[in-house]
Structure formats: structure tokens, C-alpha cells
Amino acid sequence: MSVFFFAIAAFIVIAGGIGVVAARNIVYAALSLLAVMVGTAGIFLIGLAEFLALVQLLIYGGAVVIVILFALMLTRIQDFEFLSANKHWPLALIVSISFLVLFLISILVNKRTITEMSGVDISELGLTLFADWAIPFELASLVLLIALIGAVVVVRRDNEENR
Amino acid sequence: MILADIIYLFLKASLLLSFILVVVLVLTLAERKALARIQQRKGPNRVGFKGFLQPFADALKLLTKEDILPSSANKRIFWIxxxxxxxxxxxxxVTIPMAQEVVLSNLDMGLFYIxxxxVLSVMGLLMAGWGSANKWAMIGGLRAAGQLISYEIPFIMAILSIAILAxxxxxxxxxxxQGTWPFALKQPLGLFIFLTAGLAELGRTPFDIHHAESEVVGxxxxxxxxxxxxxxYLxxxxxxxxxxxxxxxxFLGGWQSPAMPFTGTLQMIVSLIWFLSKTTLVIWLIFWIRGTYPRLRIDQLMSFGWKILVPASFINIFLTASVLYYGLGEWVITIISLLLILATFYFIRRGSLSKTKQDTVRVIRADDIRAQLSSGAEG
Incomplete structure (x- = not known):
């Protein structure tokens, strides 16, 4: 049964991924990205990682894709409604092939047999995150804060130049 | 086996859908009646006894109307x-319980799931705005995205402080x-933030700038x-x-009631009625707010969200967590919360009275544009 659902989720992820790359309309590409995110959340759900699945939907589906769409729509959409020549495709090809090789090697070398799947209780997750890994967690939030302040600084300077 | 499961699932889902449809029919009539009452009118009173069949007439009208597709719209996105x-x-x-046993699937992460x-419904509004190929729709969609993303933060933070308490x-x-005391008494500030941000998430009248008729048509x-x-509409x-x-x-204790003398099926029915009557009260409050408050301006909406609701919700979480951590007794939260609500109202009042310019969006006036164009500078 879970193989069946995995096939559906994997199909959504792969079709969405192809859509992101191949769509000529940039809004379609952004919506395909949403499909990839939802499919990935589905795969997490099959792996009994409910928390991760919901976070995936909340952060990537709810925030990141919406911000991308928002930015696309604030620009003049007619200017690049149809994407054409992309000069950097050889570089992209090299990077993606090397990632594929990396993943294949790591899968083939690390032979681990899964006997039984079990989910992680959310309270256990919270205790681990905020007790054992508190400092890395806070560091990550610090990085986000710096990015936020940086964005404000950049926008401020731009505004003053315009005036 | 699997087929039977799937059929059973479909049956449950369609039962839920029909329940929601009935609720929506009742709500449309209730809202029109309530607004009429507030504005000293009679409201719909022609179709059926005192107008009680009006929702069916509305539904019939909507379903038989022609579906128009604008010629320059993006067909796929417009229809989806x-x-x-x-x-x-x-x-x-799927996960909202209406009584002790009346729930489709009681998820362990229900609150987080919700x-x-x-959050994903913002996507639909953006798609509608962009797919219509209409500038009002476009501006409305962008406004919706900005508003919903901003008010999500206090909304989720208010929910989180409840999760900390429970x-x-x-x-x-x-x-x-919430057997003895509903969380409204322990979290007055949380209730205020939740209801205000909830109204903004709905886009109902004090916060309906994304489909404000006088600004962006619909x-x-x-x-x-x-x-x-x-x-x-649905x-x-x-x-x-x-x-x-x-x-x-x-916040209001769900189906918990002061006394429950019944057991079994009767208990379920009585607690369901208790639950729905509490819900009706909250819905009346929402209609009442819609009938009596004017619409906010977009810069007021943004500064209210980011300068008042977001800090207040952070303070609320900090307060709840630290009181629970130091074991101070939950009445401490109540008292400090009430003081904070007063402080919030003070800041809202001061903000509305101050003459200082508070633009969160850059306002460009037509005169400035003309001056810029005539001076030959690039805009």
C-alpha cells in the first residue's frame, strides 16, 4: 500500500521537477515548484515524518513559493512571460549530474536495511531540538535574523538613492 | 478490503462536505439578516416564510448564471x-472535533496541521488575481498575499501559546x-490576537482591503x-x-459545559448542541464587527499587523512560557494579559491620533509623478 502512495508522490515530484525546468511560462514554473514541495511532503508523510511533512508545506509551500510568485507578479510579467534561451545550461547540467553521481554513490556505498519504520514523537523531537541541539538551533535562527536585517538595510539604501 | 476503505472514506468526506454546505447556506442568510438588523432594515423577507428560503434562491441563481472567461485570461490558472x-x-x-467522538480523524498534530x-489558500488568491488578466484583480491578489502572510504570524503565535498551555x-x-477554566480566562490577550488576526485571514470587513469594492472593485x-x-463565496x-x-x-472550552447529566448518545448530542451554540455566539460577534466597523486603509492594516499584533503575540508567548516554566500559577498570565490588552489599546489609540507620517508602503502622488515626468528624470 505504501509503495502505491510512494509511486504517486514520486510521480508528482518528478513531473513537477520537469515542469519547473521545462515550462516556458514562468508562473507555471513557480506552480510546478509548489507541486514538487507538496510531493516531497507526501514522501515525508509516507516515511512517518509527520512534523517534517507539515513544516515542508508551511515553509516551502506556504511561504517560499508564495514569495516567489509575489516577486514575479510585482515585476512586469509581460517582459519574461515566456522564458527562452538560457545561457548557463552546460553549467547547470554539470552540477546536476555531479549531484546525481554523489547521491548514487552514497546510496550504493551505505547499504542499510530498514526492518521496521517508526515515527518520532513530537515531544521527543522538541526536547532533542531545544536541549541537546539548542546552540546549533539558535545559530540557525541568528543566520535568519542577519538575513532579515540585511534585507532591510539593502532596501533602505536603495530608497534613499531614488529620492 | 482497500476498495471498501476507499468507499468508506469517500462517504465520510461527502458527509462532511454536505454538512459544510448546509452550514454555509444558513450562514449567508444569518449574515444578511444580522446586517439588516444592524442597519435597521428588514433584510431578505420574500422567498419562503420570512425569507428563510432565500439561500436556495441565491444558490439556484448562481448555478444557472453564465460562466464568463475573459478572452485574455490564462484559462488553466483561471479555472483552477x-x-x-x-x-x-x-x-x-478533517481534524476538527465537534464533540467527544464527532471527528473524522483525530490527528496528534492537529493544531500544526491546521x-x-x-497557509496554502493564499496561492489560490494569487492565481485568481494573476490569471484574470485584470489590473484590479492583480492588485487585489497582491494585497491578499501581503495581508495574509503578515497576519499569519500573530495568528500562529496565538495558537502556539495555547499549545504551550495545553x-x-x-x-x-x-x-x-479546559475542563474547569476555558483558556479565554487564562489567555485574554491570546484571544484578542487570535480573533483579530483570524478576521484578517478571512478578509472580512475591517480587513477586507483585498476585495474592497471602492478601491480594487472586487x-x-x-x-x-x-x-x-x-x-x-463558499x-x-x-x-x-x-x-x-x-x-x-x-479558547472557549469546546463542547465542555458546566454540568453534563447525560451519558452515551444523548451526551454526544447535547455536547454537540452546546458546541454549536458557542460557535453561533462567535459568528454573531464576527457579523457584528462587520456591521459596525469601517474598513482599514492598507498602510494602517500593515502597521497594525507588524507594529502591534506581532510584538503583542511574541510578548504573549514569552509570558505564557515563562510563567509555566517558573510555576507561578496561571492567574498571573491573566492579570498581565489584561494589562497588556490595555497597553495595546493605548498604542492603537495613540497611533490613530498621531499626525506623524507612517507610511509602510511608499505613496506616490499624481503631482509628484507629473513633476518627475516634466523634469525629464527617469521614474
Missing amino acids: APLAVFLPGFLIW TAIS QSFNLKEIVDD GPFVEYSGAHWSVF AEYMNTFTVAVLTVIL
Whole structure:
């Protein structure tokens, strides 16, 4: 049964991924990205990682894709409604092939047999995150804060130049 | 086996859908009657006894109307958008309990599931705005995205402080935890933030700048008509009901009543009635707010969200967590919360009286543009 659902989720992820790359309309590409995110959340759900699945939907589906769409729509959409020549495709090809090789090697070398799947209780997750890994967690939030302040600084300077 | 499961699942889902449809029909009539009462009118009173069949007449009219597709609209996105708005709001209902046993699937992460799923409906509004190929729809869609993303933060933070109090994400456990005192008494500030941000998430009248008729005509819905428009309408009323139900579950003690002399099926029915009557009260409050408050301006909306609600919700979480950590007794939260509500009102009052310019959006006036154009500078 879970193989069946995995096939559906994997199909959504792969079709969405192809859509992101191949769509000529940039809004379609952004919506395909949403499909990839939802499919990935589905795969997490099959792996009994409910928390991760919901976070995936909340952060990537709810925030990141919406911000991308928002930015696309604030620009003049007619200017690049149809994407054409992309000069950097050889570089992209090299990077993606090397990632594929990396993943294949790591899968083939690390032979681990899964006997039984079990989910992680959310309270256990919270205790681990905020007790054992508190400092890395806070560091990550610090990085986000710096990015936020940086964005404000950049926008401020731009505004003053315009005036 | 699997086929039977799937059929059973479909039956449950269609039962839920029909329940929601009936609720929406009742709500449309109730809102028109309530608004009429506030504005000293009679409201719909022609169809059926005192106008009680009006919703059916409305539904029939909407379904038989012509569905218009603007010629320059993006057909696929235009048709999918209503579904993308409706579906997340409907999926929330999988885990909402109405009484001790009346729930489709009691998820352990129910509260988190609700916040994660509800966020996705913004996508539908953006799609409707962009797909319509209409500048009002476009501006309305962008406004919707900005507003919903901003008010999500206080909304989720208010929910989180409830989760801290109840020590659970499970909606049933949260209700069970309110056996003696509902969380409204322990979290007055949380209730205020939740209701205000909830109204903004719904886009109901004090916060309906994304489909404000006088500014952006009808916002993202401007080009829709007939059955597709009615799906947006359905989603709006369903979400109103959802916010009212969530307020009851999280703050007003759900189906808990002062005394419960019954057991078994009778207990279930009585607690369901108790739950729905609490929900009705919250819905009346929402209609009342709609009838009596004027619409905010977009810069007021943004500065209210970011300068008042977001800090207040952070303070609320900090307060709740530290009182629980140091074991100070929960009445401490109540007292400090009430003081904070007074402080919030003071800041709102001061903000509305101050003459200083508070532009969160850059306002460009027509005269400035003309001056810029005549001086030959590039805009």
C-alpha cells in the first residue's frame, strides 16, 4: 500500500521537477515548484515524518513559493512571460549530474536495511531540538535574523538613492 | 478490503462536505439578516416564510448564471484558482472535533496541521488575481498575499501559546484540558490576537482591503461569475465558520459545559448542541464587527499587523512560557494579559491620533509623478 502512495508522490515530484525546468511560462514554473514541495511532503508523510511533512508545506509551500510568485507578479510579467534561451545550461547540467553521481554513490556505498519504520514523537523531537541541539538551533535562527536585517538595510539604501 | 476503505472514506468526506454546505447556506442568510438588523432594515423577507428560503434562491441563481472567461485570461490558472482557494479550507475539517467522538480523524498534530494547510489558500488568491488578466484583480491578489502572510504570524503565535498551555497539539486534548477554566480566562490577550488576526485571514470587513469594492472593485474575484464565483463565496463562509469553531475549541472550552447529566448518545448530542451554540455566539460577534466597523486603509492594516499584533503575540508567548516554566500559577498570565490588552489599546489609540507620517508602503502622488515626468528624470 505504501509503495502505491510512494509511486504517486514520486510521480508528482518528478513531473513537477520537469515542469519547473521545462515550462516556458514562468508562473507555471513557480506552480510546478509548489507541486514538487507538496510531493516531497507526501514522501515525508509516507516515511512517518509527520512534523517534517507539515513544516515542508508551511515553509516551502506556504511561504517560499508564495514569495516567489509575489516577486514575479510585482515585476512586469509581460517582459519574461515566456522564458527562452538560457545561457548557463552546460553549467547547470554539470552540477546536476555531479549531484546525481554523489547521491548514487552514497546510496550504493551505505547499504542499510530498514526492518521496521517508526515515527518520532513530537515531544521527543522538541526536547532533542531545544536541549541537546539548542546552540546549533539558535545559530540557525541568528543566520535568519542577519538575513532579515540585511534585507532591510539593502532596501533602505536603495530608497534613499531614488529620492 | 482497500476498495471498501476507499468507499468508506469517500462517504465520510461527502458527509462532511454536505454538512459544510448546509452550514454555509444558513450562514449567508444569518449574515444578511444580522446586517439588516444592524442597519435597521428588514433584510431578505420574500422567498419562503420570512425569507428563510432565500439561500436556495441565491444558490439556484448562481448555478444557472453564465460562466464568463475573459478572452485574455490564462484559462488553466483561471479555472483552477477557485479550487485552490476552497480545498485547503476544506482539508482543515478533517481534524476538527465537534464533540467527544464527532471527528473524522483525530490527528496528534492537529493544531500544526491546521496552520500548515490553511497557509496554502493564499496561492489560490494569487492565481485568481494573476490569471484574470485584470489590473484590479492583480492588485487585489497582491494585497491578499501581503495581508495574509503578515497576519499569519500573530495568528500562529496565538495558537502556539495555547499549545504551550495545553502541552499538546491535539485538538481533543486541548479541549479536555479546559475542563474547569476555558483558556479565554487564562489567555485574554491570546484571544484578542487570535480573533483579530483570524478576521484578517478571512478578509472580512475591517480587513477586507483585498476585495474592497471602492478601491480594487472586487479584487481577485472581479472577473469571476456564476458557479466559479460561488466557490469563492463558499470558501469565504466556510472559513468564517472554521475560525469561529477554532475560537471555541482553543479558547472557549469546546463542547465542555458546566454540568453534563447525560451519558452515551444523548451526551454526544447535547455536547454537540452546546458546541454549536458557542460557535453561533462567535459568528454573531464576527457579523457584528462587520456591521459596525469601517474598513482599514492598507498602510494602517500593515502597521497594525507588524507594529502591534506581532510584538503583542511574541510578548504573549514569552509570558505564557515563562510563567509555566517558573510555576507561578496561571492567574498571573491573566492579570498581565489584561494589562497588556490595555497597553495595546493605548498604542492603537495613540497611533490613530498621531499626525506623524507612517507610511509602510511608499505613496506616490499624481503631482509628484507629473513633476518627475516634466523634469525629464527617469521614474
